[in-house]
Structures are given as structure tokens and as C-alpha cells.
Amino acid sequence: MRETTTPGKQESRDGAQAVGVSLGGLPYRPAHSAETAPVVLRLDKVGVSYGNVPAVNDVSMDIYKNRITALIGPSGCGKSSILRCLNRMNDLIHSARVTGSVYLDGVDINSDAVDPVQVRRHVGMVFQKPNPFPMSVRENVAFGPKRQGTSGRGPLNDIVEKALRSAALWDEVADKMAQSGTALSGGQQQRLCIARVLAVRPEIILMDEPCSALDPVATLKIEDLMRELARDYTIVIVTHNMQQAARVSDYTAFMLASEHGVNGQLIEYGATNEIFTNPKDKRTEDYITGRFG
Amino acid sequence: MATSQQAIPPIGMLGRSVMTRRRGALLELGAEWFIRSTGLLTIVLLVGILILLARQGLRLFIELDYPVGRFFTYGNAITDNTTDPKEFKFGVMPPLVATFWVTVMTLVFAIPLGLMTAAFISEIAHPRVRLLIKSAAELLAGVPTIIFAFVGLALVVPRVNDYFGWGAGGLSGLTAGFVVSFVAVPLIISISDDAMQAVPVDYKENAYALGCNKLQAIWCVIMPAAISGIAAAVMLGMARAIGETMIVVILAGGNSSLPHDPTESMRPMTATIAAGFGNASEQSLVRPALYMTGAILFLLTFATTLIADTILERQRKRFGR
Amino acid sequence: MTALTVRSSRNQRLDWLQRIVFSLTFLATVVVCVPVAIVAVYVISHGASAISWEFLFSGPARAGREGGFFPVIVLTMYALLLVMAFAVPVGVLCAVYLAEYARPGRLLRLINLTIINLAGVPSIVYGLFGVALFFDVIHTKQALWVASATLAMQALAIVITSSREALLAITPGIREGSLALGVSKLRTTFFIALPQAFPGIITGSLLAVSRAAGETAPILVVGAIAATNVSLRPDAIINDRPQMLSYELYYRITEGLGLADERKWGLALVLLGIVLVLNVSALLLRIKIQSMGYEKRN
Numbered sequence: 064m065r066e067t068t069t070p071g072k073q074e075s076r077d078g079a080q081a082v083g084v085s086l087g088g089l090p091y092r093p094a095h096s097a098e099t100a101p102v103v104l105r106l107d108k109v110g111v112s113y114g115n116v117p118a119v120n121d122v123s124m125d126i127y128k129n130r131i132t133a134l135i136g137p138s139g140c141g142k143s144s145i146l147r148c149l150n151r152m153n154d155l156i157h158s159a160r161v162t163g164s165v166y167l168d169g170v171d172i173n174s175d176a177v178d179p180v181q182v183r184r185h186v187g188m189v190f191q192k193p194n195p196f197p198m199s200v201r202e203n204v205a206f207g208p209k210r211q212g213t214s215g216r217g218p219l220n221d222i223v224e225k226a227l228r229s230a231a232l233w234d235e236v237a238d239k240m241a242q243s244g245t246a247l248s249g250g251q252q253q254r255l256c257i258a259r260v261l262a263v264r265p266e267i268i269l270m271d272e273p274c275s276a277l278d279p280v281a282t283l284k285i286e287d288l289m290r291e292l293a294r295d296y297t298i299v300i301v302t303h304n305m306q307q308a309a310r311v312s313d314y315t316a317f318m319l320a321s322e323h324g325v326n327g328q329l330i331e332y333g334a335t336n337e338i339f340t341n342p343k344d345k346r347t348e349d350y351i352t353g354r355f356g
Numbered sequence: 357m358a359t360s361q362q363a364i365p366p367i368g369m370l371g372r373s374v375m376t377r378r379r380g381a382l383l384e385l386g387a388e389w390f391i392r393s394t395g396l397l398t399i400v401l402l403v404g405i406l407i408l409l410a411r412q413g414l415r416l417f418i419e420l421d422y423p424v425g426r427f428f429t430y431g432n433a434i435t436d437n438t439t440d441p442k443e444f445k446f447g448v449m450p451p452l453v454a455t456f457w458v459t460v461m462t463l464v465f466a467i468p469l470g471l472m473t474a475a476f477i478s479e480i481a482h483p484r485v486r487l488l489i490k491s492a493a494e495l496l497a498g499v500p501t502i503i504f505a506f507v508g509l510a511l512v513v514p515r516v517n518d519y520f521g522w523g524a525g526g527l528s529g530l531t532a533g534f535v536v537s538f539v540a541v542p543l544i545i546s547i548s549d550d551a552m553q554a555v556p557v558d559y560k561e562n563a564y565a566l567g568c569n570k571l572q573a574i575w576c577v578i579m580p581a582a583i584s585g586i587a588a589a590v591m592l593g594m595a596r597a598i599g600e601t602m603i604v605v606i607l608a609g610g611n612s613s614l615p616h617d618p619t620e621s622m623r624p625m626t627a628t629i630a631a632g633f634g635n636a637s638e639q640s641l642v643r644p645a646l647y648m649t650g651a652i653l654f655l656l657t658f659a660t661t662l663i664a665d666t667i668l669e670r671q672r673k674r675f676g677r
Numbered sequence: 678m679t680a681l682t683v684r685s686s687r688n689q690r691l692d693w694l695q696r697i698v699f700s701l702t703f704l705a706t707v708v709v710c711v712p713v714a715i716v717a718v719y720v721i722s723h724g725a726s727a728i729s730w731e732f733l734f735s736g737p738a739r740a741g742r743e744g745g746f747f748p749v750i751v752l753t754m755y756a757l758l759l760v761m762a763f764a765v766p767v768g769v770l771c772a773v774y775l776a777e778y779a780r781p782g783r784l785l786r787l788i789n790l791t792i793i794n795l796a797g798v799p800s801i802v803y804g805l806f807g808v809a810l811f812f813d814v815i816h817t818k819q820a821l822w823v824a825s826a827t828l829a830m831q832a833l834a835i836v837i838t839s840s841r842e843a844l845l846a847i848t849p850g851i852r853e854g855s856l857a858l859g860v861s862k863l864r865t866t867f868f869i870a871l872p873q874a875f876p877g878i879i880t881g882s883l884l885a886v887s888r889a890a891g892e893t894a895p896i897l898v899v900g901a902i903a904a905t906n907v908s909l910r911p912d913a914i915i916n917d918r919p920q921m922l923s924y925e926l927y928y929r930i931t932e933g934l935g936l937a938d939e940r941k942w943g944l945a946l947v948l949l950g951i952v953l954v955l956n957v958s959a960l961l962l963r964i965k966i967q968s969m970g971y972e973k974r975n
Contacts, residue, residue: 105365150857157780170371178381181374184859194850196869207858210868212379256854263858266370384863388778394767395774398791398837401830405798408809472705480699481706491960492710498884498956499716500891502923503945506930507716510723538712545709571695592797599799601894606930626801626894633805633898650805654798661797665790 100127103267103297104149109163111144111153118144119327120162124316126267131289131298133312133335135305137350140320141327142301146269149299150186151179167267184211187260191272193252195244195259200227200236203244203255207263222262229295230258231288250281254288261292268292270300274307286311305351309339317347406654413648420641422446427648433612433623435632437640444641448649450614454529454622455598455656458608461533461618462540462597467590469537470544474589477545478552479574490546497542505606508535513607524621527609533618535607536600540593547592547668551585552578554675584671591664595657601626625653720945727943741903741929742936746944752920753890753951756825760889763829765882768836769871772878775837776844777866796834803831804898824899824919828892832885839884843877844870876966880959887955891948893923903928922948 102125110120119141126132134142144153151172153159164171172182196203204223213219223240227233232254236247244255253273260268270289274282289298289311302308308315316332331338331347342348378384416422422441430447438444473493477486512535517526555578563573579586609621610631623631629646636642731745738744779785807827811817847870855865871878901924926944929936 102365103370152853152857155853155856166365166371167374168370169365169367170374172374176375178374178376178378180378180381180859180861181376182859183857185370185374187859188853188857190850190853190857192850194848194854196851196854197873206855206868207860210858210860210864259854260858265859269857378861381861384861387863391770391774392778394770395779395788397767398771398788398795398833401833402791402795402798404810405802405806408806408814409802412805412809412813469705469709472702473709476699476702476706480702489706489710491964492713494960495953495956496709496713498887498891498952499713500893500923500948500952502891502893502926502930503716503720503949506926506941506945507719509930511715511719538709541709569691569695571691571698595797599797599801601799601801601897602927606927626799629801629805630894630897633808634900647805647809650802654802657797657799657802658794661794662790665793 098127100129102126103128103168104299105164105166106145106148107164107166109145109148109161109165111141111148112160112162113156114158116324117326118324119318119320122163122318122329124329124332126297126299127314128297129293129295130313131293131300131311132314132316133308134299134301134316134318135303135308135350136318136327136330137320138303139323139327140318141324142303142318143271144327145318146188146271146299146301149267149269150183150188152183152188154179184263185265186267186269187263187265188269188271189253189256189260189273192276193249193256195247195252195255197243197245199241200244200247200255201240204258204262207259211263226258226262229261229292230254231284231291232258248281250277250284253277253281253285257285257288257292265296267297267299270298272301272303274302274304282307309335315339317342317344317350319346319350406651406658409647409651409654413644413651416641416644416648420644422641422645427645431614433628435612435628435636435642435646437635437637437642439639439641441641444645446641446645448625448645448652450612451623451625451628451649452652454608454615455624455626455653457529457615457618457622458533458536458600458604458624459594459597461530462536463590463594465534465537466540466544466593466597470541470589470593471548471586473541474545474548474552474586475574475579478549479578480570486549490549493542493545496538500602501539501600502602502606504535504539505603508603508607520619522619524609524611527607527621529608529615529618529620529622529624532604532608532624533597535603536597539600539603540596543596544589544593547589548582548586551582551589551671554585554671555581556675582671584667584674588664588668588671591660591667595660595664598660599626599653599657601630605630625649629653717949720942720949723939724942724944724946727937727939728946732940732943733947741940746922746925746947749920749922749925750947752821753922756821756828756919756921757886757890759822759825760829760832761882761886763826764832764836764885765878768833768881768885769840769878771833771837772840772844773866773871775841777862777870792834792837796838798831799894800831800892801894801898803827804895806830807895807899820900820918824896824901824921827895827899828889831892831895832889835885835888836878836881839881840874840878843874843881846877847873876962880962880966883955883959883962887952887959890955891923891952893921893927896921896924897927903932922951 104126106122106124109122111118122145134146136142147153148161148165153161161173165173167182167186170177196206201223204226205219208219208222213222224233227236232251235251244252247255274285277285286307289300292298300312312335314333315335315338317330317338318327319330320327331342331344338347339351342351416427417424420441422444427446427448429449430445431450432445433447433450434445473489477489481489508531512531513526516522516528516531522528522530559577559581560573563577568576604624605627608624608627610623610627611621612623612628615622629650632642633646636646733745733750734747735745736747775785775788779788804827807823807830811823811826817823851869851873852865855869856862896919899919901919901921903920903925922944926941926948929941929944
């Protein structure tokens with residue numbers, strides 16, 4: 064499987080322009096007027112409901128390659144629900160129903176022709192609570208590549224080391240490769256989970272409040288790491304820490320629910336500095352100036 | 357805003373790769389359907405048991421012309437190898453009544469023992485004692501019933517005979533019920549302990565705040581709150597007693613006529629099947645009659661378990677666990 | 678102030694009542710626990726003298742009055758292995774369905790109810806079903822396999838329940854972590870969930886097999902044979918009727934004065950030994966799992 068997907072990936076990685084060209088014919092109006100990066104994910108009227116209760120609806124936005132996009136808003140506004148639409152994680156919740164379309168490089172990932180497992184290989188996810196597998200550090204990182212057919216000690220070791228280096232964890236765990244991943248500290252566990260995702264070489268990484276269970280020092284490390292990773296990856300992060308969004312993201316989407324957990328909506332989406340310095344919507348302004356939420 | 361136009365972007369490399377089929381995807385789909393089918397297997401098994409027993413049992417009335425009324429009312433259950441329906445002396449009533457007596461005797465001993473032990477380990481004793489007793493009860497539940505029967509035969513039966521002279525040399529429904537109660541007790545303890553543990557702590561604390569002592573809290577607050585779990589525990593203990601075979605085969609005495617009180621020698625349904633089935637010839641009416649008895653036994657335990665589970669479900673809904 | 682220190686007569690009566698009732702519950706607990714000791718002590722004290730190298734490892738002579746019960750022990754072990762081979766794969770797959778695949782709804786409720794009922798079906802009814810299915814419908818002649826399959830059907834409910842509990846006890850985040858790497862659900866189940874649930878599955882399987890080892894009624898109905906003078910032939914494991922320790926014990930108890938009491942208790946001791954070893958190892962394994970979970974939470 065790797066063999067078939069790798070060339071395409073390298074092409075799009077090495078020459079971001081390649082995708083840009085293929086998209087170039089369309090008249091995009093980016094969120095930031097100076098944006099030149101291609102769109103990798105387009106949300107078109109996306110909504111999620113649980114049972115008969117609509118959690119969030121009518122979210123339309125573009126996500127740009129190699130940029131960090133932050134989804135902010137008070138808890139219960141549907142940020143996580145939207146994030147989970149981007150790699151079909153909502154499939155796992157029995158009562159969840161997703162409407163609208165999410166285009167990944169031109170393909171609606173909700174269509175029948177698409178295999179959710181393939182989507183998740185390209186769109187990885189890091190969760191709120193660090194969830195390392197109860198196996199060694201090395202096995203944790205090698206798990207994904209192994210299941211996708213990579214075998215042999217040599218290649219696997221290379222992948223593991225590269226992923227751990229990219230996740231800025233290598234120096235800390237190089238001598239603990241055989242130790243259980245669950246024995247690491249919280250921040251290390253979260254970076255291990257990031258390394259685990261990097262090892263399957265996705266294009267996009269979704270992060271669902273990745274720092275909410277961590278202390279400030281570990282949080283800063285993860286934020287630095289995100290800036291580092293944005294050179295190679297597209298990152299979408301959900302956070303309810305506004306400072307974090309301001310510090311790390313290029314784009315910010317502000318979401319709000321009419322009441323807790325019902326009818327969440329996208330209020331405003333734009334370049335982060337514009338949202339934070341010059342919000343167009345009164346509700347956004349209220350939120351970022353701390354008047355509620 | 358970024359979303360002013362709705363044009364669908366053209367499909368790129370990434371998009372194409374998302375639409376390709378994974379290697380082994382079909383195989384995985386097959387495996388998943390196989391796994392699903394094993395879930396249905398349990399239903400097939402349960403329904404299969406009933407259908408097959410009924411099929412084999414109803415032959416008695418349909419093919420072999422044994423009168424239905426005689427089967428249900430005749431006062432004896434002799435399993436001799438006759439092929440003549442007029443000569444066959446089998447009624448399901450005596451085994452049914454014997455099962456009833458043994459079950460009643462079991463519950464007479466098992467309910468007080470089980471509930472008092474459950475109250476002790478759940479509310480009075482130290483949690484460590486609770487773990488210890490629960491483990492002991494589990495070991496008790498694991499002892500093969502044939503060994504219980506053997507020990508009962510060596511220890512209980514002579515004493516019953518010496519002091520009371522019941523049944524056939526101490527072998528009686530009461531003796532069997534007494535020994536069966538030690539099989540039913542672990543089940544009753546385990547389930548009613550779970551039920552009492554599930555009662556929210558505030559109930560107890562409120563009772564203490566109102567000036568109750570511990571006994572009052574247990575008797576007036578915890579037991580009533582856990583009553584459905586306790587009832588279910590008793591029902592399941594009852595199902596266990598109805599289905600118990602080896603103790604009853606060895607200790608109940610084996611008299612095939614209708615018992616009038618629990619101190620008589622008797623032969624419950626399980627014992628009738630166990631004792632008669634092996635010796636029955638293929639052509640005789642014995643096997644269909646015993647299949648029919650088995651089907652009735654199945655329905656009895658099925659109904660008991662079903663009621664117990666309905667009660668438990670209500671309790672779970674009430675306390676959310 | 679005095680109202681707090683002076684005990685009313687009603688309160689005193691209540692205290693006495695409480696003391697009496699608590700003593701009674703303690704007594705009941707003792708009465709429940711004592712049989713475990715009595716059974717163990719009685720069986721050991723009466724049976725230990727019969728246990729010898731010959732009793733365990735040689736064939737019977739003079740219809741079991743002399744010699745040993747080696748064939749019975751071997752065939753019992755063999756039958757238990759078959760029970761495991763039949764019940765564990767099916768039971769675990771069913772548990773996987775229930776814990777990983779089934780969607781909450783009427784079907785799941787129905788299957789859960791079915792499993793509870795399967796656990797409650799009397800063993801003798803399983804025996805009748807086994808005979809009807811394998812001898813009358815399928816027309817097989819391999820009685821030992823039929824007996825094992827019958828015991829396995831009975832063991833199924835225990836294996837399913839304990840495996841399902843073990844699977845449901847896994848932190849759900851771990852599954853999501855694997856799925857988010859683009860690992861399929863089936864692979865996640867087999868490489869993440871099942872290894873995690875493994876100790877719990879083993880516990881359930883041990884319990885189920887120990888139950889099967891002590892079960893006598895189904896074997897009785899399927900048609901077992903007691904040890905005769907024939908010593909163990911290699912092909913017995915395929916062709917023979919089942920010889921099980923539990924049945925052997927039943928046969929020896931009811932055959933009358935055929936066998937010295939000591940040898941009967943010896944048989945009971947071997948059976949109890951096998952069952953208790955299986956049971957206690959399951960118990961210890963579970964206590965270990967529980968304490969591990971406790972450490973993890975803290």
C-alpha cells in the first residue's frame with residue numbers, strides 16, 4: 064500500500080506547487096487576501112447531529128496547506144464534532160450523523176467510494192488525553208507503519224527514529240525505546256502520540272485540544288513542535304485556550320452554539336491576526352475580549 | 357470569508373489515493389461478517405435447544421400416540437423400556453412436584469444464609485473481608501456438584517437418617533435441597549451484594565443523618581433500595597436449584613411416585629432424565645418422554661431467568677449501573 | 678447536654694437488636710464459608726491415602742478395584758482441551774462482535790438476554806440437546822467429541838461474558854488512537870483490543886473449563902463409560918466413548934459396593950484438585966488484573 068501512495072505523497076510534498084497548479088484554474092478567494100497556499104480541505108455546509116439533536120450545522124470553510132488552522136469557541140459549540148468530520152472519526156459514534164461535504168483534495172470523503180481507513184492514513188489525529196498504546200515506545204511508533212505493511216527491523220527503525228526526531232522526543236527517549244509508552248510523562252506521552260501519527264506520514268494532522276491535559280511547560284513544547292511541523296504538514300487544532308490559538312495558528316475559526324451543545328455555528332473565519340485584532344462580528348469580539356465563555 | 361463560492365475542487369493525487377481500495381479490504385469485510393454471525397449463533401443455539409427438544413419430545417404424542425392428558429396427570433414416572441403406549445407408566449407430574457419441593461427446600465436454607473452473608477460482607481465487614489468471602493463463595497461455586505453430592509452422602513445423609521429418619525435411609529427431597537442450597541448460595545450472595553453496593557452512598561448518609569443506627573440503615577434504606585436486585589438474586593438461585601442434577605440424583609432418594617411432602621424420597625425432573633436416559637432403548641417411549649420433560653425443564657428455567665433479568669434491568673436503570 | 682450522653686431505653690434496645698442481628702449475619706457468613714473447608718478437608722483426609730503413583734499413572738485392573746485411573750485422567754484432560762478449542766474461539770469472536778461491532782439497539786439487547794439465558798440452561802438440558810443434535814440429526818459416532826462439544830456449548834456463555842467484560846474494560850481512547858492512524862477496525866481489534874483483553878479472556882476460559890471438568894449430567898446423558906480393565910490405547914481419543922473423572926466418580930458412587938471407599942475419595946480428590954487449580958489460577962489472575970487497573974488509575 065505504501066508503495067502506491069508514496070510517490071503521490073512525495074510529489075505533493077516536494078512540490079506543493081503541483082497541487083497548487085491543479086487547483087490554480089479555480090478562482091479561490093482565500094481567507095487571507097495574500098494567501099498563496101493551495102486548499103487541501105474544503106468544508107461545504109457541514110453539520111453533525113447526535114440522535115435528533117443538531118450539535119453543529121452549516122459550517123463552510125477552506126483549510127490551507129502547511130498552515131495551522133485553529134477552531135476556537137466556548138465548550139459545547141461543536142468544534143470537536145467538526146474536527147472529527149475531517150477524518151471520519153464520527154463514524155465511530157453510533158448516533159452521530161454527518162451532513163454536507165468535506166472535500167479532501169477534491170474528493171468528498173463522506174461519499175461511498177471513499178474508504179474511511181484510507182482517509183485516516185492521510186488525515187491523522189491527536190487526542191485530548193494522551194493515549195499511547197500499552198506497549199514499548201518503539202512499538203507505539205512502529206505500530207502504524209507495521210499495520211500498513213512496512214516490515215523489517217532496518218526500515219522500521221529508520222521510520223521510528225525519524226518520527227521521534229520530528230516530534231522532538233528522540234533525545235528524551237532514545238535510551239528508553241523498550242520502555243512502556245504509558246510510563247512516560249504526560250507531555251512526553253502526547254509527543255509520542257504525535258510521533259505515532261507522523262510515522263504513518265499523513266498530509267494533515269488534526270489535534271483535539273492536545274494540551275488541555277498538560278502542564279504549561281509541556282504545552283509550550285507542543286506549541287513549538289506545531290510551528291515546526293507546519294513546514295511539512297497541515298494542522299487543524301481545536302483549542303479553547305485563546306492565547307494558544309493566537310500564538311500558534313495562521314487561521315482562526317470562531318464557533319458558537321445557540322445553547323450548550325445544540326446548533327453550533329461558524330461565526331467568523333479568517334487570518335488569526337485579523338480575528339484577534341479586528342474581528343468583524345460582535346460576538347467574536349465579545350469572546351476574545353473575555354466578555355463571556 | 358473563505359466560502360463565497362461552492363466550486364468543487366478538481367481531484368488531486370491525494371483524493372485519488374483516498375478512493376483506492378486497501379489491500380485485503382474484501383478479506384477484512386468477510387472476517388467482519390463472520391464475527392457478526394457468531395453473535396447470531398447464540399440466538400440460534402438457544403432457539404435450537406428449544407426446537408430440538410420439542411421436536412424430539414412431541415413425537416411422544418404425535419407418532420407414538422401417548423395420551424397428552426396421561427402425560428401431564430399420571431401419578432408415576434416409571435422409565436421402563438416399553439414400546440406400548442398403553443403399558444407406559446410415565447407422568448411428568450411427580451418429577452415436577454419433586455422439583456418443586458427440592459427448590460422450596462433449597463430456598464428455605466439459601467435465602468436467609470445468602471442474604472445475611474450478603475448484608476454482612478456488603479455493609480458490615482471490612483472491604484478486605486468482603487473480597488475474601490466473595491473469593492470463598494466463588495470457590496464454593498466452582499466445586500463440582502458431584503463432589504457436593506458425595507460429601508453430602510457421607511456427612512449429611514447418615515445424620516438425617518439417625519435423627520429424623522426421613523425418606524429412604526436419609527435420602528429425601530429435604531436432604532437434597534439442603535445440599536443444593538450450598539450451590540445456590542454463592543450466586544445469591546454475589547448478585548445481592550452487587551445490588552447493595554449499587555445503592556448510592558447518599559441514601560446511607562441520609563439515613564445516618566436522620567439518626568438511624570447501622571441496622572436501621574441496612575433494613576429500612578439499603579435493603580428496600582436494593583430489593584429488585586435481591587429478588588433477581590433469589591430468582592437466579594432458584595433457577596440454579598431447578599436445574600441442579602447430580603446432587604438430586606444421588607441425594608433425593610429416587611422414588612418415582614408423587615411426593616406429598618419434602619421429607620419423602622423423590623425423583624425430580626433432572627434426576628428422572630439423568631437416571632432414565634442412558635438405559636432407554638431407541639424404540640421405547642422413554643426417550644421422547646424424557647425429551648418432553650427436558651423441554652418443560654428448559655421452559656421453567658428460561659422463564660425464571662427472564663423474569664430475573666427483567667427485574668435486574670429495572671434496578672440498573674434506577675441507579676444507572 | 679445530658680440528652681446526648683444518656684441513652685434512652687429505646688436506643689439501648691436498638692443497639693442490642695443491632696448486635697444480635699449483626700452476630701447472626703456473621704454466623705451466616707461462617708456457615709457459608711465452612712463448607713468450603715469441610716469439603717476440602719473431608720475429601721483430602723479420606724482420599725489422600727489412595728493417591729499413589731499407580732493410582733494416577735497406570736491403567737485399571739479388576740474393573741477399577743486395583744491399578745489406577747490413568748486413562749480416565751488423560752481422556753478428561755483431552756476432553757477439556759477439546760472444550761477449550763471449541764468454546765474459546767467462538768466465544769471470543771462473539772464477545773468481539775458484542776463489544777466492538779454491535780450497535781446498541783434491539784438486537785444487542787436480544788443477544789445479551791440470550792446469553793444470560795444460555796448461562797441459566799440446566800446442564801442436563803445441554804446433554805439432551807447434544808444427543809439430539811449430534812446423534813439424531815448429524816448422526817456422528819464420535820461420542821468423546823460429542824461430549825466435548827456439548828460441554829463447550831455450555832461453556833460458551835461464560836467465555837462470552839468474561840471476554841466481553843474484558844474488552845469493554847479497555848480505555849476507549851486507545852482504540853481511537855489506532856483508528857486515527859489509518860488502521861482498520863478489524864486490525865485495531867486484533868492488534869490493540871484483544872491483546873489488552875487477553876488476561877481477562879484467559880480468566881474466563883479457565884473458569885469455563887473448570888466448570889466443564891466438574892460437569893457430570895451432560896456426560897451421563899451423552900453416554901460415558903467407566904474405566905474397565907482396558908488400558909489406554911492411542912486411538913481411544915478418536916473412537917472411544919468419553920471417560921471423564923466426574924462420570925467415573927458418579928459411576929463408582931452409585932455402583933454399590935464395587936470399589937473401596939478410599940479409592941472413590943481418591944477420585945474425588947483428583948477431580949477437586951484439577952477444578953481448584955483451574956479456579957484458583959483464574960481467581961489470582963483476576964485479582965492481579967484488578968490491582969493493575971488500580972495502579973493505573975492512581
